[in-house]
Amino acid sequence: MLQRDGWVEALKEEVVRLRRWRFGRSSEVIDTRIAPELPLAGGAVPEVAEPAATIPKSDPIPKLMAVDTPRGVRSSRRPPRTLPPELVRIVVEHTPSNCQCPDCGQRLSRLGEDSSEQLDYVPGYFQVIRHVRPKLACRVCARIVQAPAPMRPIERGLPTASLLAQVIGAKYADHCPLYRQEGIYRRAGVELPRATLASWVAESASLLDPLVSALERYVMAATKLHADDTPVPVLCPGKGRTQTGRLWAYVRDDRPSAGPDPPAVVYRYSPDRKAERPHAHLKTFSGILQADAYSGFTPLYADGRVREAACWAHARRKYYDVYVVDRSPTAAEALVRIGELYAIER
Numbered sequence: 246m247l248q249r250d251g252w253v254e255a256l257k258e259e260v261v262r263l264r265r266w267r268f269g270r271s272s273e274v275i276d277t278r279i280a281p282e283l284p285l286a287g288g289a290v291p292e293v294a295e296p297a298a299t300i301p302k303s304d305p306i307p308k309l310m311a312v313d314t315p316r317g318v319r320s321s322r323r324p325p326r327t328l329p330p331e332l333v334r335i336v337v338e339h340t341p342s343n344c345q346c347p348d349c350g351q352r353l354s355r356l357g358e359d360s361s362e363q364l365d366y367v368p369g370y371f372q373v374i375r376h377v378r379p380k381l382a383c384r385v386c387a388r389i390v391q392a393p394a395p396m397r398p399i400e401r402g403l404p405t406a407s408l409l410a411q412v413i414g415a416k417y418a419d420h421c422p423l424y425r426q427e428g429i430y431r432r433a434g435v436e437l438p439r440a441t442l443a444s445w446v447a448e449s450a451s452l453l454d455p456l457v458s459a460l461e462r463y464v465m466a467a468t469k470l471h472a473d474d475t476p477v478p479v480l481c482p483g484k485g486r487t488q489t490g491r492l493w494a495y496v497r498d499d500r501p502s503a504g505p506d507p508p509a510v511v512y513r514y515s516p517d518r519k520a521e522r523p524h525a526h527l528k529t530f531s532g533i534l535q536a537d538a539y540s541g542f543t544p545l546y547a548d549g550r551v552r553e554a555a556c557w558a559h560a561r562r563k564y565y566d567v568y569v570v571d572r573s574p575t576a577a578e579a580l581v582r583i584g585e586l587y588a589i590e591r
Contacts, residue, residue: 465511470532479516520542
């Protein structure tokens with residue numbers, strides 16, 4: 246009977262937590278008027294330091310999770326908008342149709358002027374680079390000399406490097422699919438079928454492989470990494486639906502600790518979230534790994550080659566879940582202390 250009651254209470258808490266995740270607010274800020282003097286599990290009453298920059302003197306309770314910096318008073322008037330001076334200016338002068346005074350008929354003289362600017366857009370354009378290689382022949386020995394053909398990004402391919410950069414940038418940076426690009430280029434008078442654009446993207450991926458490999462070696466040579474994965478919908482050819490793949494990000498960034506090395510990130514795709522995926526990605530890495538509590542990362546820490554740096558945000562969320570259910574003073578105290586750490590970091 247007692248065991249069943251315990252299961253019921255645990256399931257009730259799980260339902261409350263799931264309903265809050267599904268329908269509740271995303272913010273995890275707690276009531277700042279909780280009493281931090283309540284004792285912890287050991288019975289001791291800790292002294293909570295008061296950050297001078299973030300806690301008002303009149304409020305003895307530290308304000309938790311004041312992440313956003315205070316905003317200044319907004320002015321009702323916006324500053325005049327200026328356009329970049331390097332843009333080409335086309336001057337259109339609007340002169341009166343009649344340059345005589347409407348009262349006395351005398352000729353009007355220029356006193357000054359008022360000006361305003363509008364931002365206009367002229368679509369980009371294509372051009373053709375014609376490579377001419379003359380053949381030179383010797384009249385005595387009949388030898389023919391000709392310069393070699395210039396290198397192309399794609400062997401015997403039509404596009405220049407600039408056109409490939411446009412197609413790839415539009416697809417991945419601007420999220421413009423190839424079929425839309427096909428229509429855009431058609432309106433510009435150039436017929437580029439989607440299949441052709443897709444083959445160019447695949448060829449460009451092969452061209453960029455050496456750069457990606459160099460970037461991966463740089464990232465994996467770091468002493469600490471940040472890792473995470475996110476679901477991505479992937480088309481299933483022939484099935485008319487999508488399946489869930491995973492995009493893994495491995496970040497090298499020492500700027501928060503004033504490190505001199507430039508930041509970099511490597512992305513890796515996998516069709517699933519099996520533990521073997523991060524194992525394969527991190528097979529050459531040795532150092533500190535900051536990640537979430539996904540169980541697939543756990544075997545990486547077994548031999549000591551990779552050391553775990555747990556995530557404060559994920560740990561804090563567990564205390565917040567307990568606090569939301571029963572307003573636990575112990576969970577509240579933990580949230581206050583974590584909030585003080587956040588204040589120090591800010």
